[in-house]
Amino acid sequence: MSEPSQSAEVISVGTELLLGEILNSNAQFLAQQLALLGIPHYYQTVVGDNPLRIQRAVAIACERSRLLIFTGGLGPTPDDLTTETLADFFGVPLTERPEILEDIAEKFARRGRQMSPSNRKQALLPQGAMILPNPTGSAPGMIWQPRPGLTILTFPGVPSEMKEMWRQTAIPFLQSQGWGQEIIYSRTLRFWGIAESTLAEKANSLLHLANPTVAPYAGNGEVRLRVSAKASTAAAASELIAPVQHQLQEIGGLDFYGTDEDSLASVVGELLEDAQQTLAVAESCTGGGLGHLITTIAGSSAYFKGGVISYDNQVKVNLLGVNSEDLAQQGAVSESVASQMAVGVRDRLNATWGLSITGIAGPDGGTETKPVGLVYIGLAGPNSVESIRQLYGVFRGRDLIRWLSACTALDLLRRKLLTGC
Amino acid sequence: MSEPSQSAEVISVGTELLLGEILNSNAQFLAQQLALLGIPHYYQTVVGDNPLRIQRAVAIACERSRLLIFTGGLGPTPDDLTTETLADFFGVPLTERPEILEDIAEKFARRGRQMSPSNRKQALLPQGAMILPNPTGSAPGMIWQPRPGLTILTFPGVPSEMKEMWRQTAIPFLQSQGWGQEIIYSRTLRFWGIAESTLAEKANSLLHLANPTVAPYAGNGEVRLRVSAKASTAAAASELIAPVQHQLQEIGGLDFYGTDEDSLASVVGELLEDAQQTLAVAESCTGGGLGHLITTIAGSSAYFKGGVISYDNQVKVNLLGVNSEDLAQQGAVSESVASQMAVGVRDRLNATWGLSITGIAGPDGGTETKPVGLVYIGLAGPNSVESIRQLYGVFRGRDLIRWLSACTALDLLRRKLLTGC
Numbered sequence: 001m002s003e004p005s006q007s008a009e010v011i012s013v014g015t016e017l018l019l020g021e022i023l024n025s026n027a028q029f030l031a032q033q034l035a036l037l038g039i040p041h042y043y044q045t046v047v048g049d050n051p052l053r054i055q056r057a058v059a060i061a062c063e064r065s066r067l068l069i070f071t072g073g074l075g076p077t078p079d080d081l082t083t084e085t086l087a088d089f090f091g092v093p094l095t096e097r098p099e100i101l102e103d104i105a106e107k108f109a110r111r112g113r114q115m116s117p118s119n120r121k122q123a124l125l126p127q128g129a130m131i132l133p134n135p136t137g138s139a140p141g142m143i144w145q146p147r148p149g150l151t152i153l154t155f156p157g158v159p160s161e162m163k164e165m166w167r168q169t170a171i172p173f174l175q176s177q178g179w180g181q182e183i184i185y186s187r188t189l190r191f192w193g194i195a196e197s198t199l200a201e202k203a204n205s206l207l208h209l210a211n212p213t214v215a216p217y218a219g220n221g222e223v224r225l226r227v228s229a230k231a232s233t234a235a236a237a238s239e240l241i242a243p244v245q246h247q248l249q250e251i252g253g254l255d256f257y258g259t260d261e262d263s264l265a266s267v268v269g270e271l272l273e274d275a276q277q278t279l280a281v282a283e284s285c286t287g288g289g290l291g292h293l294i295t296t297i298a299g300s301s302a303y304f305k306g307g308v309i310s311y312d313n314q315v316k317v318n319l320l321g322v323n324s325e326d327l328a329q330q331g332a333v334s335e336s337v338a339s340q341m342a343v344g345v346r347d348r349l350n351a352t353w354g355l356s357i358t359g360i361a362g363p364d365g366g367t368e369t370k371p372v373g374l375v376y377i378g379l380a381g382p383n384s385v386e387s388i389r390q391l392y393g394v395f396r397g398r399d400l401i402r403w404l405s406a407c408t409a410l411d412l413l414r415r416k417l418l419t420g421c
Numbered sequence: 422m423s424e425p426s427q428s429a430e431v432i433s434v435g436t437e438l439l440l441g442e443i444l445n446s447n448a449q450f451l452a453q454q455l456a457l458l459g460i461p462h463y464y465q466t467v468v469g470d471n472p473l474r475i476q477r478a479v480a481i482a483c484e485r486s487r488l489l490i491f492t493g494g495l496g497p498t499p500d501d502l503t504t505e506t507l508a509d510f511f512g513v514p515l516t517e518r519p520e521i522l523e524d525i526a527e528k529f530a531r532r533g534r535q536m537s538p539s540n541r542k543q544a545l546l547p548q549g550a551m552i553l554p555n556p557t558g559s560a561p562g563m564i565w566q567p568r569p570g571l572t573i574l575t576f577p578g579v580p581s582e583m584k585e586m587w588r589q590t591a592i593p594f595l596q597s598q599g600w601g602q603e604i605i606y607s608r609t610l611r612f613w614g615i616a617e618s619t620l621a622e623k624a625n626s627l628l629h630l631a632n633p634t635v636a637p638y639a640g641n642g643e644v645r646l647r648v649s650a651k652a653s654t655a656a657a658a659s660e661l662i663a664p665v666q667h668q669l670q671e672i673g674g675l676d677f678y679g680t681d682e683d684s685l686a687s688v689v690g691e692l693l694e695d696a697q698q699t700l701a702v703a704e705s706c707t708g709g710g711l712g713h714l715i716t717t718i719a720g721s722s723a724y725f726k727g728g729v730i731s732y733d734n735q736v737k738v739n740l741l742g743v744n745s746e747d748l749a750q751q752g753a754v755s756e757s758v759a760s761q762m763a764v765g766v767r768d769r770l771n772a773t774w775g776l777s778i779t780g781i782a783g784p785d786g787g788t789e790t791k792p793v794g795l796v797y798i799g800l801a802g803p804n805s806v807e808s809i810r811q812l813y814g815v816f817r818g819r820d821l822i823r824w825l826s827a828c829t830a831l832d833l834l835r836r837k838l839l840t841g842c
Contacts, residue, residue: 018462020453024445027467032441041439042474044467046448053463060481186440195529197497197537207499215470216498217437219579226442281709281730287721288704288712291730295708298784298819306732308740309702309712315727315770319740349736363719393531395557398719400581 004149007040009065011057013073013082014157015048026071026159033166037180038230039067049079055089062150067179072157074139076118082154083142087126090146094124100131104138132169137161143173151177185237186228187259189248192411194255196223202251212240214248221404254415264410265293265300271417272303272353279413280349281307282320282341284332284358285375290406305349310341320344333358333370338378338387346380354380355413357405359390361398375405379412388412425570428461429600430486432478434494434503435578436469447492447580454587458601459651460488470500476510483571488600493578495560497539503575504563508547511567515545521552525559553590558582564594572598606658607649608680610669613832615676617644623672633661635669642825675836685831686714686721692838693724698773700834702728703741703766705753705779706796711827726770731762741765754779754791759799759808767801775801776834778826780811782819796826800833809833 010030016022027044034041043064047057054073061068073082087094100123108115122139125131132141132153139161141154153170155162174180191199196218200207203225206214212229225248229240249256258267272279281290288309294300308319313332316322321344326336338358346354359375366372373392378385390408392401431451437443448465455462464485468478475494482489494503508515521544529536543560546552553562553574560582562575574591576583595601612620617639621628624646627635633650646669650661670677679688693700702711709730715721729740734753737743742765747757759779767775780796787793794813799806811829813822 017449018452018465019456020449020451023449028438028441028444030441031439035440042469042471043478044439044465046465048463050463056485057464064477184440186442195534195537197539198534200498201537201539215436215500216496218496226437228440283709283712285716286713287716287725288702288709288728288730289716291704291709291732292707292713292823295706295710295732295823296820298782300708301732304708304732306730306736306740307709308729309709309727311712311716311722311725311727312770319727319729319769348740349733361719391531391533393528395528397557397581399717400557402713402716 004062004064004066005040005042007042007065008034008067008069009061010041010044011061011068011070012044012046012157013049013054013070014046015050015079017046017072018048026155026157026162029159029163030069030071030166033171035184035186037171037174038182038184039174039180049073049081051081051085051088054081054085058086058089066149066151067174068150068152070152070154071162072155074122074141074154074156076116076122076139080121083125086144086146086152086154090126092126092128092146095127096120096123097125097131098123100125100140103133103140107138132165134161134165135168136164141165143169182230182232183234183237184228184230185234185241186226187241187245189225189227189245189252189256190258190262191223191225191252191255192221192257192264192407194223194252199223199225199252199255203248206244206247209244212237212244214244220400221407254418257411257414263296264407264414266297268410268414268417269294269297269300269303271414275352275417277352278303278305278350279353279355280305280345280351281409282345282354282356282378283307283309284311284316284341284356285361286357286402286406287311289402290355290357290409293406293410305351307349308345316341320348331370333360333374333376335376335387335389338376339380339385340378342378342380342387343385352382353413354378355409356380357409359401359405361401361405362394363398366394373401375401375408377405377409377412379409379416381416425483425485425487426461426463428463428486429455429488429490430482431462431465432482432489432491433465433467433578434470434475434491435467436471436500438467438493439469447576447578447583450580450584451490451492451587454592457605457607458592458595459603459605460595460601470494470502472502472506472509475502475506479507479510487570487572488595489571489573491573491575492583495543495562495575495577497537497543497560501542504545504547507565507567507573507575511547513547513549513567516548517541517544518546518552519544521546521561524554524561528559553586555582555586556589557585562586564591603651603653604655604658605649605651606655606662607647608662608666610646610648610666610673610677611679611683612644612646612673612676613642613678613685613828615644615673620644620646620673620676624669627665627668630665633658633665635665641821642828675839678832678835684717685828685835687718689831689835689838690715690718690721690724692835693774696773696838699724699726699771700774700776701726701766701770701772703762703775703777703799704728704730705732705737705762705777706782707778707823707827708732710823711776711778711830714827714831726772728770729766737762741769752791754781754795754797756797756808756810759797760801760806761799763799763801763808764806773803774834775799776830777801778830780822780826782822782826783815784819787815794822796822796829798826798830798833800830800837802837
């Protein structure tokens with residue numbers, strides 16, 4: 001094995017993690033923090049409350065990493081084993097720290113409770129380890145260098161306590177030791193209407209950069225490119241990102257819709273607000289999902305009038321003015337009905353734009369000519385009415401078909417607002 | 422090192438995990454599933470998109486575990502490396518599988534898109550590996566026994582795809598191979614309208630059983646009790662669960678609403694279908710979220726007519742017949758307007774029931790007398806009209822206030838349908 005690298009490893013201790021009873025949100029928090037501090041981080045390990053297996057995980061970790069960050073296993077109960085197992089592994093005796101004992105007793109007293117004998121265990125740390133104070137809970141952690149070139153930090157598993165200890169003590173300690181001189185800063189670019197593989201090919205020459213790096217992700221119809229730069233300051237990292245971001249946006253063209261926290265709903269909202277225009281929706285298969293998405297944006301009442309959920313055909317006729325002969329002849333899932341729904345809701349709600357969705361979300365209700373996944377989206381504007389046909393594979397399932405329909409409707413309006421055609 | 426044990430190890434591949442950009446929810450899902458199947462699971466590893474480090478993680482894992490479950494790194498882009506790295510590690514060549522290529526091409530064609538050359542990579546599997554089909558996405562996984570006593574499963578990182586593949590193919594495969602002889606079988610009981618602590622106190626004597634165990638969970642307004650039994654067959658486990666479930670349902674009374682996959686929307690749907698009655702909704706602050714929730718249920722068209730999203734006050738007047746003087750005098754967020762919305766939508770959509778929501782979801786728009794979190798829910802039935810007032814703390818935030826409003830509206834109708842009063 002080669003020398004351990006100047007990198008960190010997160011080791012989460014707890015059988016509850018291996019039973020899937022809790023999500024390992026501590027590992028995510030620490031990963032984010034290490035990235036922000038620019039501390040390389042190549043492995044995470046989860047291990048149960050078992051001394052032999054904890055020791056094996058430690059043996060592996062200290063061969064490949066120089067900073068081991070433990071969460072969990074610091075409590076008062078017999079299955080909390082992190083501290084004593086570490087001491088045992090490195091062959092160092094535990095010593096009782098009176099200041100910890102006092103602190104725990106005081107915290108119990110403040111809550112009107114008696115400290116129990118089992119809490120005594122929490123005052124034991126390996127000889128030579130420093131206390132990592134826990135201002136909001138009973139179990140402190142430790143900062144320990146059991147041998148040259150190896151640093152161990154331990155934290156309780158309770159996320160709020162761990163985070164506070166990290167911020168107050170661990171970050172200053174790590175920086176004082178020369179860890180984290182560089183920061184990693186990331187920006188996410190968001191695309192709709194293009195496949196991950198197509199975008200990756202178009203952007204291929206940029207996917208192999210060293211700093212910033214560009215990595216594609218995809219899910220639920222959206223493709224994202226994450227641009228990450230390493231530099232000594234956030235401003236320097238931003239400068240590295242800017243030209244690459246610019247090129248990627250050019251490559252994406254109209255398929256690029258936003259960055260970071262943007263969503264199709266927020267972007268469409270901004271465009272409508274800028275144009276001082278309003279929107280109304282008519283929804284069949286999405287059942288209100290499009291309106292719900294639009295109104296996730298605080299302040300959407302500035303441009304969103306509301307809509308009609310015309311799940312039943314009679315509602316399409318009575319509330320939206322869809323022609324009942326067209327309904328009978330062409331069916332509810334048709335270009336003509338989508339257009340009429342859009343026009344109807346635009347006019348009845350006095351909105352600039354009417355956006356409609358009618359489709360077959362499944363799992364039942366499909367036919368040979370109109371299969372599950374067939375969706376028409378209508379858009380009626382100040383000067384025009386149009387509709388598009390989407391065919392989502394039935395394999396995507398009801399929820400995803402409905403989600404894709406709502407997002408694609410927003411995307412249709414977005415493109416219209418951007419191009420005016 | 423001792424022999425690897427008859428246990429599973431979850432290996433999550435993805436630099437986005439090491440940067441903390443996503444939560445490792447896949448590892449939690451797999452942990453739960455392994456527990457349900459009774460397959461021991463002692464370690465989890467997270468490693469980035471780096472072939473050398475993936476190989477090191479594999480080397481460690483196959484010394485201590487006999488079943489390695491990989492998620493991530495199966496996509497079409499250059500940083501998706503799981504399959505080729507595994508083939509490389511075990512010194513087995515990759516071969517192109519025409520059936521995968523055909524399946525991907527067909528999925529692209531159905532969406533009217535061209536498969537790109539980079540997708541070709543997803544058709545490569547090590548010689549001797551079986552395809553683990555991906556019914557909902559493009560990248561399949563594999564089931565591979567690269568040497569006696571070692572089984573490898575690979576899954577894409579997209580949670581919905583991974584879960585479907587796990588359920589459809591991995592579970593039957595593992596069981597056929599003799600994994601999971603003792604099963605843990607769980608049933609979740611669902612409650613609405615009661616605090617976790619209140620329910621836990623009422624059910625206190627049952628929270629300390631050994632087999633089955635009863636564990637309370639709470640989140641997003643719902644309280645759940647998970648009853649888990651260990652036995653050699655599902656039938657034996659069910660028999661252990663039944664009497665405890667019965668007692669817990671008795672304790673919950675009307676606050677108990679369903680089990681396992683039930684939701685308030687599905688339970689209300691069943692009650693409406695049984696009564697051959699119909700429902701229409703009028704939504705203000707939820708913006709379509711109530712309708713969307715109702716229509717998550719396949720077949721909801723049997724009882725759901727649709728509704729009106731009356732985000733703008735003029736829509737409340739024009740489409741629902743709310744009295745404009747009442748609107749001006751009492752405000753949109755008032756008992757009177759909630760009732761009129763419910764009556765209006767019931768009558769205009771010819772439904773048995775009209776259910777309405779009007780409130781202040783925030784973060785802005787609150788006043789001293791009508792703070793953020795104030796919501797009125799109206800219910801108009803065949804013989805009566807009523808409304809309830811809810812005050813959700815502003816600290817809950819816009820998304821949760823909207824979610825709680827929609828669920829509480831469904832719960833109001835559920836109680837009405839159950840009791841008739």
